[in-house]
Amino acid sequence: MGEDFDKGRRxxxxxxxxxxxxxxxxxxxxxxxxxxxxxxxxxxxKVRTDWLRPPGAVAEELFLDRCTxxxxxxxxxxxxxxxxxxxxxxxxxxxxxxxxxxxEDFPCIAACETEALLPVxxxxxxxxxxxVVSRADCTADQGCRFCLAKCPVEALSVDFIxxxxxxxxxxxxxxxICEQVCSTVNDRIAIKAASGRRLETAPKxx
Numbered sequence: 001m002g003e004d005f006d007k008g009r010r011x012x013x014x015x016x017x018x019x020x021x022x023x024x025x026x027x028x029x030x031x032x033x034x035x036x037x038x039x040x041x042x043x044x045x046k047v048r049t050d051w052l053r054p055p056g057a058v059a060e061e062l063f064l065d066r067c068t069x070x071x072x073x074x075x076x077x078x079x080x081x082x083x084x085x086x087x088x089x090x091x092x093x094x095x096x097x098x099x100x101x102x103x104e105d106f107p108c109i110a111a112c113e114t115e116a117l118l119p120v121x122x123x124x125x126x127x128x129x130x131x132v133v134s135r136a137d138c139t140a141d142q143g144c145r146f147c148l149a150k151c152p153v154e155a156l157s158v159d160f161i162x163x164x165x166x167x168x169x170x171x172x173x174x175x176x177i178c179e180q181v182c183s184t185v186n187d188r189i190a191i192k193a194a195s196g197r198r199l200e201t202a203p204k205x206x
Contacts, residue, residue: 051092052176052195054082055100055126056109056117067091067116076111078103093128095176095193096183100128102152102175124153129174129195131155131167138190140164146185147178165191 054073057063069089074082081098082091093100102123109117120126138144140163147165148156155171156178158164176193183189 047087048085048094050096050192051085051094052100052128052174052193054091054093054108054117055102055106055128055173055175056112056120057128058116058118063116064090066114068114070114072111072113073108073117076107078107082108093176095179096189097180099176099180099193100126101177102126102173123173124171126173126175128176129193130169130172131174131176131178131191132194133165133167134188134190134192135164137186137188138164139186140190144185146181147191150177150181152177 053060053063054077058066067090069084069091071084071091073091074080074084076082079098079101081093081100083094084090085092104123106120109119140158145158148158152175153171153173155168155173156165157168158166174193174195178191179189179193182191
């Protein structure tokens, strides 16, 4: 009888250990699956408002009405400058990353079928915004002239008295090339293309 008792006891302990092991295994498997489903929590990125509309864009309120956010203008841009605004889905350009290079044939305009982007005669007729100079950040007093050299419409100039760039608003098309160039040679961007377009009217729901 003692032998049978010991045998039964050993079997009981064996089954108990197996049961506990199975429970622990199932628990960790469940935790693993839960972690995979939820994934790491990501903090939402900052929504940028320093965008430009693509060339040929109509007035902002009309643009929001006509643009269907189809995205046809994005691949049409040979420089990849046009992106979708993560907040609204509308096409935008972030000049410090990749400005508008004012293509001769404006393929982005040709790709727009809703007339949210209208044809322009040539690059001088584009009106995306106007460049604004921050004298506090500008290093023109140290000899920097990169933005002047790269301006495709000669809208920037300096005189002999004041070394800082002066923007000719009548010539400036707001392409942002000066901003992108400045971002590559200076610690702080001293000249930015301000679009003057902000979502004054509520955007359509996606």
